[in-house]
Amino acid sequence: LFLRFSLKSQPLLSLPEFQSVSTGTLVVKEPLNFWGGARVKPKDTKNSEPVYEPATGRLEYWLINLTRWLHIQLPGGSFAYTRREPLGVCVGIGAWNYPFQIAAWKSAPAMACGNAMVFKPSPMTPVTAVMLAEIYKEAGVPDGLFNVVQGGAETGGLLCHHPMVAKVSFTGSVPTGKKVMEMAAKGVKQVTLELGGKSPLIIFKDCELENAIKGALMANFLTQGEVCLKKYLISVSDDSTVTVHQVTDIARAHRVAANLQAGTCYINNYNVGPVEVPFGGYKMSGFGRENGQVTIEYYSQLKTVVVEMGDVESIF
Known part of the structure; x- marks a missing residue:
């Protein structure tokens, strides 16, 4: 068939x-x-x-x-x-x-x-x-x-x-x-x-501030926030400083992603959904x-x- x-x-x-x-x-x-x-x-x-x-x-x-x-x-x-x-x-x-x-x-x-x-x-x-x-x-x-x-x-x-x-x-x-x-x-x-989804946005201290701001705005206000990937919680390290690079400690990013109970994790990007990449949630997100x-x-x-x-x- x-x-x-x-x-x-x-x-x-x-x-x-x-x-x-x-x-x-x-x-x-x-x-x-x-x-x-x-x-x-x-x-x-x-x-x-x-x-x-x-x-x-x-x-x-x-x-x-x-x-x-x-x-x-x-x-x-x-x-x-x-x-x-x-x-x-x-x-x-x-x-x-x-x-x-x-x-x-x-x-x-x-x-x-x-x-x-x-x-x-x-x-x-x-x-x-x-x-x-x-x-x-x-x-x-x-x-x-x-x-x-x-x-x-x-x-x-x-x-x-x-x-x-x-x-x-x-x-x-x-x-x-x-x-x-x-x-x-x-x-x-x-x-x-x-x-x-009640999704968190985690901003590491080695982030590039401008990209972090753009990502936070997209994550909260894309289509007026009426999207299943809206970031309801933004977590910022207390000792964050402005640097000129994106998250450089990729090992840490992978470690955090592995410990998050979430169906989809984005590192240095947001809402990327090509057809080849599975999308879905954990727990109450289905x-x-x-x-x-x-x-x-x-x-x-x-x-x-x-x-x-x-x-x-x-x-x-």
Whole structure:
């Protein structure tokens, strides 16, 4: 099924409209998604492109990594192998702060793994998920593989309880994430939760002050602070002094990162999210990962096949 879908997906990899994700149109439409444009007003297309560019290469990335099977040699010439198979119908429930990007993050790996996705955007930002559906259709994605359903909490509950749904991927608040997990558990459905984070920003004494200030401003006020990576706690060493370099004690930075109970740590940067790098949280920030090869594990199920090349042995 993966191979067949990969072949069908070739139009997605070559269609110019998909590669660019119609950035200019999205820059116009996405602000309208937020209550008539009152919240977000990009200065220009160039400055707004990073919001949409992370979505463009995702399907190609996962298609390339789907063909990796594991082969295990056993005694006597026998062997075993594993294969990844689709889950079936996956549900994606998005938040309002990054509506288009979240829709792409969830739908691309789901469909690349051979699943169908039903995506419910936030009722506050319903527009650009529909635009993504139009882009997929124009690219040649078969009807029914990506579906957008509008609605609020009741609609989300129906999707989580539906017997044909095999997985739910949710981005949003901790209280709602707990409800999604509870509803999915009744059907023993797989769940990915990307929930809110109370993230610290640690400023070492050997930091470069200007970069530290720029990082702190970005970490607290990017999109008015309405982002899951907002830094609610800024920790500054009491004996900090201004130097002319970034953090130079990389060994210390690695040591601190290893001791932080956090799903993602940034050293000398902030909010870097290329498709190759997994993203997700620890503890109350949820579980499961978006992006990276590991995402294939969350949108597929693993089958083991054991092949005996000799006679069957029996204790009877």
